[in-house]
Amino acid sequence: MFQKDVGKIIGTDNFTIVNWEKNSTKNIPAKYYPKIMEFLTYCPIEKPPTTLAEKIKLHRLHQGLNQKQFSQLLKVDPTTVKFWESGERKPSEKTAEKLKVIIGG
Missing domain, CATH: 1.10.260.40 (lambda repressor-like DNA-binding domains)
Incomplete structure (x- = not known):
């Protein structure tokens, strides 16, 4: 799948997807998390919350x-x-x- 296609699904552009993939963006805006999780079918936050x-x-x-x-x-x-x-x-x-x-x- 191309970044532009993923961007359309999540509601952003392909350049943003590239930056996320490269870890160039430290903080992904909260508004994108529901669509990201829907697209990935899991929560991308690595560590389960304990506190x-x-x-x-x-x-x-x-x-x-x-x-x-x-x-x-x-x-x-x-x-x-x-x-x-x-x-x-x-x-x-x-x-x-x-x-x-x-x-x-």
Whole structure:
């Protein structure tokens, strides 16, 4: 399959696909993850999540949401999501329970 065909399926151009294949792009925008996973038929994130921070990020990517969009759903500041995902901060006990329901774990 050509990169241009993959790009059409995922919703981007062939140059972006080439950059992803070469690992030239460090951060793939979240909006592409659902289509990437659909195309590949698996999640390309190599390491299964073990921490709440990793589970939050993986769930967000599976939904195709960036941190700002995810924060709006949770009614928190985008910086809060950033800190949660980096492990710099932990959600409050109440929020952590809400997150566990949302992300399933």
